Amino acid sequence: xxxxxxxxxxxxxxxxxxxxxxxxxxxxxxxxxxxxxxxxxxxxxxxxxxxxxxxxxxxxxxxxxxxxxxxxxxxxxxxxxxxxxxxxxxxxxxxxxxxxxxxxxxxxxxxxxxxxxxxxxxxxxxxxxxxxxxxxxxxxxxxxxxxxxxxxxxxxxxxxxxxxxxxxxxxxxxxxxxxxxxxxxxxxxxxxxxxxxxxxxxxxxxxxxxxxxxxxxxxxxxxxxxxxxxxxxxxxxxxxxxxxxxxxxxxxxxxxxxxxxxxxxxxxxxxxxxxxxxxxxxxxxxxxxxxxxxxxxx
Amino acid sequence: xxxxxxxxxxxxxxxxxxxxxxxxxxxxxxxxxxxxxxxxxxxxxxxxxxxxxxxxxxxxxxxxxxxxxxxxxxxxxxxxxxxxxxxxxxxxxxxxxxxxxxxxxxxxxxxxxxxxxxxxxxxxxxxxxxxxxxxxxxxxxxxxxxxxxxxxxxxxxxxxxxxxxxxxxxxxxxxxxxxxxxxxxxxxxxxxxxxxxxxxxxxxxxxxxxxxxxxxxxxxxxxxxxxxxxxxxxxxxxxxxxxxxxxxxxxxxxxxxxxxxxxxxxxxxxxxxxxxxxxxxxxxxxxxxxxxxxxxxxxxxxxxxxxxxxxxxxxxxxxxxxxxxxxxxxxxxxxxxxxxxxxxxxxxxxxxxxxxxxxxxxxxxxxxxxxxxxxxxxxxxxxxxxx
Numbered sequence: 192x193x194x195x196x197x198x199x200x201x202x203x204x205x206x207x208x209x210x211x212x213x214x215x216x217x218x219x220x221x222x223x224x225x226x227x228x229x230x231x232x233x234x235x236x237x238x239x240x241x242x243x244x245x246x247x248x249x250x251x252x253x254x255x256x257x258x259x260x261x262x263x264x265x266x267x268x269x270x271x272x273x274x275x276x277x278x279x280x281x282x283x284x285x286x287x288x289x290x291x292x293x294x295x296x297x298x299x300x301x302x303x304x305x306x307x308x309x310x311x312x313x314x315x316x317x318x319x320x321x322x323x324x325x326x327x328x329x330x331x332x333x334x335x336x337x338x339x340x341x342x343x344x345x346x347x348x349x350x351x352x353x354x355x356x357x358x359x360x361x362x363x364x365x366x367x368x369x370x371x372x373x374x375x376x377x378x379x380x381x382x383x384x385x386x387x388x389x390x391x392x393x394x395x396x397x398x399x400x401x402x403x404x405x406x407x408x409x410x411x412x413x414x415x416x417x418x419x420x421x422x423x424x425x426x427x428x429x430x431x432x433x434x435x436x437x438x439x440x441x442x443x444x445x446x447x448x449x450x451x452x453x454x455x456x457x458x459x460x461x462x463x464x465x466x467x468x469x470x471x472x473x474x475x476x477x478x479x480x481x482x483x484x485x486x487x488x489x
Numbered sequence: 490x491x492x493x494x495x496x497x498x499x500x501x502x503x504x505x506x507x508x509x510x511x512x513x514x515x516x517x518x519x520x521x522x523x524x525x526x527x528x529x530x531x532x533x534x535x536x537x538x539x540x541x542x543x544x545x546x547x548x549x550x551x552x553x554x555x556x557x558x559x560x561x562x563x564x565x566x567x568x569x570x571x572x573x574x575x576x577x578x579x580x581x582x583x584x585x586x587x588x589x590x591x592x593x594x595x596x597x598x599x600x601x602x603x604x605x606x607x608x609x610x611x612x613x614x615x616x617x618x619x620x621x622x623x624x625x626x627x628x629x630x631x632x633x634x635x636x637x638x639x640x641x642x643x644x645x646x647x648x649x650x651x652x653x654x655x656x657x658x659x660x661x662x663x664x665x666x667x668x669x670x671x672x673x674x675x676x677x678x679x680x681x682x683x684x685x686x687x688x689x690x691x692x693x694x695x696x697x698x699x700x701x702x703x704x705x706x707x708x709x710x711x712x713x714x715x716x717x718x719x720x721x722x723x724x725x726x727x728x729x730x731x732x733x734x735x736x737x738x739x740x741x742x743x744x745x746x747x748x749x750x751x752x753x754x755x756x757x758x759x760x761x762x763x764x765x766x767x768x769x770x771x772x773x774x775x776x777x778x779x780x781x782x783x784x785x786x787x788x789x790x791x792x793x794x795x796x797x798x799x800x801x802x803x804x805x806x807x808x809x810x811x812x813x814x815x816x817x818x819x820x821x822x823x824x825x826x827x828x829x830x831x832x833x834x835x836x837x838x839x840x841x842x843x844x845x846x847x848x849x850x851x852x853x854x855x856x857x858x859x860x861x862x863x864x865x866x867x868x869x870x871x872x873x874x875x876x
Contacts, residue, residue, distance in 0.1 A: 383578070388569070389576075389636070391562050392562055392563070392589075394564075394593055395563070395592055407580075
């Protein structure tokens with residue numbers, strides 16, 4: 192039975208009140224900077240919102256959504272985004288796992304390798320974009336200069352439609368691969384040592400240890416790492432904004448940049464909000480899946 | 490079947506951490522050998538070197554008369570049961586058992602038959618589809634044992650396999666392991682820090698301390714003739730009482746002076762003690778060699794003590810007695826014994842059963858009972874482990 196205290200609240204009730212008091216400032220700022228823009232976007236997506244007369248909003252229902260789906264270039268942008276997400280995640284996973292395995296086996300200078308590995312992750316994505324744009328500049332960039340030294344003719348890294356896509360993918364990998372590697376190396380470090388010794392006694396080679404023990408035991412970590420990276424990759428904006436502006440043509444026109452253009456160049460705020468809401472649904476679905484998957488492992 | 494021979498085997502970790510220091514040990518074909526010692530004594534390291542999970546720093550390791558220092562663990566044909574079972578967590582019991590056999594390209598029908606036989610023997614045949622996380626500790630232990638058994642190896646290496654089980658289960662598994670050993674007749678090396686396990690399971694016990702082997706022999710042999718005061722104080726519960734004392738009296742060996750009480754030394758036992766006449770020794774008294782009623786054989790000496798505590802264990806009672814001069818001894822008594830703390834009662838110490846050890850080295854000088862003096866040849870006899 193709970194016992195009321197002097198102010199008429201139970202002990203648990205006082206704890207709750209104190210807890211609410213402590214979290215109130217944080218909750219309030221979250222409300223202002225996240226919840227308000229979110230709901231304003233949803234509000235805008237069902238109104239005919241023009242910047243000329245922001246106050247004359249007319250409710251249009253799902254009209255903005257229908258218009259967005261009818262757009263000629265939306266499927267292309269979605270396809271580019273899908274390609275980008277798949278390419279960067281598959282390559283990041285392979286490189287990240289290889290790096291994680293070697294880091295895991297490293298006995299000396301481990302912290303130095305970590306530092307080197309983490310350096311790109313610590314750089315702001317805008318800076319990463321600027322950096323690589325300069326390095327890859329077709330006339331002034333050091334990379335074309337370097338390959339010129341061995342007799343290869345200059346490559347138009349960001350000007351050629353086929354190459355630009357992969358340039359953006361590789362830049363993203365350079366920036367983000369350590370995130371994958373760090374998650375995986377943490378997973379490897381948490382693996383129990385004993386099954387490996389048992390497997391050695393059972394006669395397993397290094398490769399069969401990897402296939403039959405490491406991979407299955409790492410499955411939850413791998414799933415989380417890939418899902419997290421997927422969510423981040425879908426939202427990729429900065430490096431495209433800095434490096435290619437979606438071009439050449441629509442070769443690097445990722446969905447987030449596409450929406451940005453619709454909003455701030457096309458000035459069709461309602462339609463852009465509708466697309467943003469659609470993207471939100473996709474990301475929320477992925478996050479929900481991730482959350483449920485992690486819970487199912489408990 | 491295999492014999493396992495260690496000659497001058499040493500293990501050094503890193504630059505200078507000496508885990509195992511130049512040990513010689515022969516484990517005979519079909520023998521149940523227990524490596525016993527406190528944690529950090531090198532027993533597990535020794536087992537892991539035999540398994541091939543640790544490299545031998547120097548010395549020779551032979552299995553079935555073949556030097557295996559550089560042989561891969563998979564090719565030594567040994568099976569290990571690990572302390573925490575080391576089951577493959579993502580595999581079912583059946584796949585756990587089959588894994589080693591599949592890697593060795595055993596035909597599927599042989600695998601099936603062996604799994605059937607082994608799981609039936611261990612009573613885990615209903616668990617084949619479960620994962621380790623769905624099993625109790627005792628069941629996991631059986632699966633770990635089963636994984637070793639299905640492989641049908643030359644020898645079994647058990648690394649404290651019972652230490653994670655509760656007391657009741659541990660006792661049951663002890664009996665079961667002994668039965669399995671008797672049935673298969675394979676060589677077993679069993680590492681434990683539990684002296685009860687060692688005494689009940691081992692055909693021979695190898696007692697280790699600080700990376701060295703102190704004594705090797707059959708359990709009763711080691712119990713009756715501990716090579717030094719460490720072994721004496723390690724075996725049995727409660728272990729032998731070890732008391733600081735001085736040899737004294739007319740010839741320097743007539744009495745042993747325990748500061749508050751003096752115990753006469755029977756004349757026929759004095760000879761081996763002469764070398765230590767008048768000097769300090771450690772006297773060992775087994776808790777069962779002290780009585781509260783005077784036995785009729787006339788070999789007992791009466792001392793009056795103060796009762797410190799009475800520990801009732803059920804089938805027996807442990808009386809902790811103050812001899813005076815800061816010396817306490819534990820005495821084993823029958824279940825009906827009763828005394829109040831602080832009471833003064835007489836105790837009768839069996840003078841024929843007193844053990845004597847050197848103070849500095851701890852080495853035994855004279856054992857109790859009919860065995861009498863420790864002869865130099867007895868030292869090697871103890872090491873070799875008896876006839």
